[in-house]
Amino acid sequence: MAVKPIGDRVLIKIKESEDKTAGGIIIPQTAQEKTQTGIVIAVGTDADAIKVKVGDEVMYDKYAGTQVKIEGVEHLIVKMSDILAVLE
Amino acid sequence: MAVKPIGDRVLIKIKESEDKTAGGIIIPQTAQEKTQTGIVIAVGTDADAIKVKVGDEVMYDKYAGTQVKIEGVEHLIVKMSDILAVLE
Amino acid sequence: MAVKPIGDRVLIKIKESEDKTAGGIIIPQTAQEKTQTGIVIAVGTDADAIKVKVGDEVMYDKYAGTQVKIEGVEHLIVKMSDILAVLE
Amino acid sequence: MAVKPIGDRVLIKIKESEDKTAGGIIIPQTAQEKTQTGIVIAVGTDADAIKVKVGDEVMYDKYAGTQVKIEGVEHLIVKMSDILAVLE
Amino acid sequence: MAVKPIGDRVLIKIKESEDKTAGGIIIPQTAQEKTQTGIVIAVGTDADAIKVKVGDEVMYDKYAGTQVKIEGVEHLIVKMSDILAVLE
Amino acid sequence: MAVKPIGDRVLIKIKESEDKTAGGIIIPQTAQEKTQTGIVIAVGTDADAIKVKVGDEVMYDKYAGTQVKIEGVEHLIVKMSDILAVLE
Amino acid sequence: MAVKPIGDRVLIKIKESEDKTAGGIIIPQTAQEKTQTGIVIAVGTDADAIKVKVGDEVMYDKYAGTQVKIEGVEHLIVKMSDILAVLE
Numbered sequence: 001m002a003v004k005p006i007g008d009r010v011l012i013k014i015k016e017s018e019d020k021t022a023g024g025i026i027i028p029q030t031a032q033e034k035t036q037t038g039i040v041i042a043v044g045t046d047a048d049a050i051k052v053k054v055g056d057e058v059m060y061d062k063y064a065g066t067q068v069k070i071e072g073v074e075h076l077i078v079k080m081s082d083i084l085a086v087l088e
Numbered sequence: 089m090a091v092k093p094i095g096d097r098v099l100i101k102i103k104e105s106e107d108k109t110a111g112g113i114i115i116p117q118t119a120q121e122k123t124q125t126g127i128v129i130a131v132g133t134d135a136d137a138i139k140v141k142v143g144d145e146v147m148y149d150k151y152a153g154t155q156v157k158i159e160g161v162e163h164l165i166v167k168m169s170d171i172l173a174v175l176e
Numbered sequence: 177m178a179v180k181p182i183g184d185r186v187l188i189k190i191k192e193s194e195d196k197t198a199g200g201i202i203i204p205q206t207a208q209e210k211t212q213t214g215i216v217i218a219v220g221t222d223a224d225a226i227k228v229k230v231g232d233e234v235m236y237d238k239y240a241g242t243q244v245k246i247e248g249v250e251h252l253i254v255k256m257s258d259i260l261a262v263l264e
Numbered sequence: 265m266a267v268k269p270i271g272d273r274v275l276i277k278i279k280e281s282e283d284k285t286a287g288g289i290i291i292p293q294t295a296q297e298k299t300q301t302g303i304v305i306a307v308g309t310d311a312d313a314i315k316v317k318v319g320d321e322v323m324y325d326k327y328a329g330t331q332v333k334i335e336g337v338e339h340l341i342v343k344m345s346d347i348l349a350v351l352e
Numbered sequence: 353m354a355v356k357p358i359g360d361r362v363l364i365k366i367k368e369s370e371d372k373t374a375g376g377i378i379i380p381q382t383a384q385e386k387t388q389t390g391i392v393i394a395v396g397t398d399a400d401a402i403k404v405k406v407g408d409e410v411m412y413d414k415y416a417g418t419q420v421k422i423e424g425v426e427h428l429i430v431k432m433s434d435i436l437a438v439l440e
Numbered sequence: 441m442a443v444k445p446i447g448d449r450v451l452i453k454i455k456e457s458e459d460k461t462a463g464g465i466i467i468p469q470t471a472q473e474k475t476q477t478g479i480v481i482a483v484g485t486d487a488d489a490i491k492v493k494v495g496d497e498v499m500y501d502k503y504a505g506t507q508v509k510i511e512g513v514e515h516l517i518v519k520m521s522d523i524l525a526v527l528e
Numbered sequence: 529m530a531v532k533p534i535g536d537r538v539l540i541k542i543k544e545s546e547d548k549t550a551g552g553i554i555i556p557q558t559a560q561e562k563t564q565t566g567i568v569i570a571v572g573t574d575a576d577a578i579k580v581k582v583g584d585e586v587m588y589d590k591y592a593g594t595q596v597k598i599e600g601v602e603h604l605i606v607k608m609s610d611i612l613a614v615l616e
Contacts, residue, residue: 002175002176003147003173003174003175004173004174004175004176005172005173006139006140006171006172006173006174007139007169009172009173011173036594036596045139051534051535051573052534059531059594059596059605061594062594066124066147066149066150066172068124068147077147077172077173081535083534084533084534084537084594084605085531085532085533085534085537085539085605086531086532086534087530087531087532088530088532090263090264091235091261091262091263092261092262092263092264093260093261094227094228094259094260094261094262095227095257097260097261099261133227154212154235154237154238154260156212156235165235165260165261178351178352179323179349179350179351180349180350180351180352181348181349182315182316182347182348182349182350183315183345185348185349187349221315242300242323242325242326242348244300244323253323253348253349266439266440267411267437267438267439268437268438268439268440269436269437270403270404270435270436270437270438271403271433273436273437275437309403330388330411330413330414330436332388332411341411341436341437354527354528355499355525355526355527355528356525356526356527356528357524357525358491358492358523358524358525358526359491359521361524361525363525397491418476418499418501418502418524420476420499429499429524429525442615442616443587443613443614443615444613444614444615444616445612445613446579446580446611446612446613446614447579447609449612449613451613485579506564506587506589506590506612508564508587517587517612517613
């Protein structure tokens with residue numbers, strides 16, 4: 001059983017602040033700020049629009065997407081156009 | 089007698105919170121929050137735009153569509169673009 | 177003498193709440209709510225855009241269109257894009 | 265001397281409430297409501313867009329257009345897209 | 353020395369209320385209302401878009417354009433799409 | 441060293457009110473009003489869109505562009521579509 | 529490890545006010561104003577849209593983009609359309 005995004009949407013598992021330092025990039029933030037990075041869990045059906053792949057760590061627009069909890073873990077479904085960058 | 093959506097619209101039977109756990113996906117929510125999943129009952133006439141089929145369990149945008157009761161049961165007519173994902 | 181809609185517009189005779197049950201579809205509503213179904217009386221000149229025909233019972237978007245009384249009966253002129261579904 | 269509408273615009277002579285009954289269509293209204301029908305006096309230069317002809321009685325969107333008095337008589341210049349229907 | 357409008361813009365010399373009667377069209381107005389007619393002084397460089405010529409008396413949308421005084425006389429630079437009609 | 445506008449943008453040196461009379465065009469204004477004319481200093485890279493050249497005196501939309509001081513002098517970077525006219 | 533912008537986005541390292549004078553361009557500003565120049569660190573994957581290169585000093589729209597700190601240094605991810613000019 002899985003959540004399969006439609007079209008140009010991407011399912012992202014939101015990263016907690018403490019594990020965001022892999023690779024040396026640290027985004028210091030106050031406790032009130034929501035982290036804006038996550039791991040791509042599934043991509044939509046529109047192959048032309050999708051520019052990321054499952055497993056990519058991505059940054060996304062702070063106000064983008066729709067939140068959903070899957071087995072208790074916070075996820076986000078965002079449009080490809082709301083993904084700003086890949087962390088490589 | 090049936091409700092036949094027009095164009096890129098889809099008729100969805102809104103799922104109640106308690107039966108949303110089939111397949112292991114649980115979306116915990118407060119009583120005030122409306123569930124955002126449902127079952128596709130009928131699809132519109134625009135075959136190119138329609139990416140779901142009757143019987144699919146889908147997630148949709150919280151503020152999307154027009155509510156309608158059919159034989160006492162809450163349904164929603166949404167545009168295809170407001171359907172976020174299929175639950176498989 | 178008749179009202180001939182232009183382009184992608186459709187002339188609808190608004191159904192009263194009490195006669196909306198033909199075919200088993202009942203949309204319970206409070207007295208304050210306007211019904212959202214009607215019968216197509218005339219269609220516009222844009223044959224490509226028009227997806228309904230005279231006599232169809234249709235559901236339409238609650239805030240759509242322009243109201244007009246014809247011989248004392250409430251009608252609505254709506255764009256095709258505001259018609260959600262046909263009741264068959 | 266004449267007012268020649270440009271492009272997809274149409275010049276309409278606004279009908280007074282009392283002479284709107286020709287053909288049996290009566291739009292009862294309170295004194296405060298502006299009538300929404302008129303007679304086409306001149307059409308614009310964009311032949312593809314113009315779907316009415318001089319002399320047609322038309323209904324138009326209540327908030328459409330720009331009012332202008334010509335020799336003391338109230339007229340309206342509206343875009344073709346604001347004309348809802350022809351009364352035949 | 354001249355003001356040469358760019359693209360689909362037109363330079364109009366705003367007519368005072370008292371000289372607007374040439375040709376029999378009178379637009380009675382209160383003193384507070386700005387007249388909406390003028391004479392075309394120069395047209396832009398986009399020949400396809402420009403539908404008026406220098407010397408035409410035109411009506412334009414009340415809230416259109418940018419006002420500019422040239423040698424003390426009030427002018428307006430408007431887009432072609434804000435010109436409603438030519439007075440012939 | 442220079443500021444090179446990108447795409448359809450133009451760099452303008454804002455003219456002070458007192459030197460705007462070259463050529464006989466005077467735009468009287470209260471002290472509070474910002475002048476809306478200037479000299480083109482550099483043009484963007486999109487040759488198709490750019491309709492002015494370096495040295496042109498231009499009028500531009502009052503609320504257009506981004507202000508920047510270069511060596512203490514007020515400049516403006518505007519899009520070509522915000523330039524209304526050339527003063528020749 | 530790096531931040532790779534997607535599509536028509538550009539990663540910019542925001543310049544502090546004091547080092548903005550290289551090349552003679554000084555943008556005097558009050559302490560409250562954020563500088564609007566920076567150095568391009570990485571460009572997106574859409575080669576047609578990208579008009580700047582890594583190392584360029586650029587000016588960008590004051591309200592553009594999403595701020596992100598990388599190893600404690602303030603960066604900005606902006607769309608190409610929000611970059612106004614290159615400082616050469």
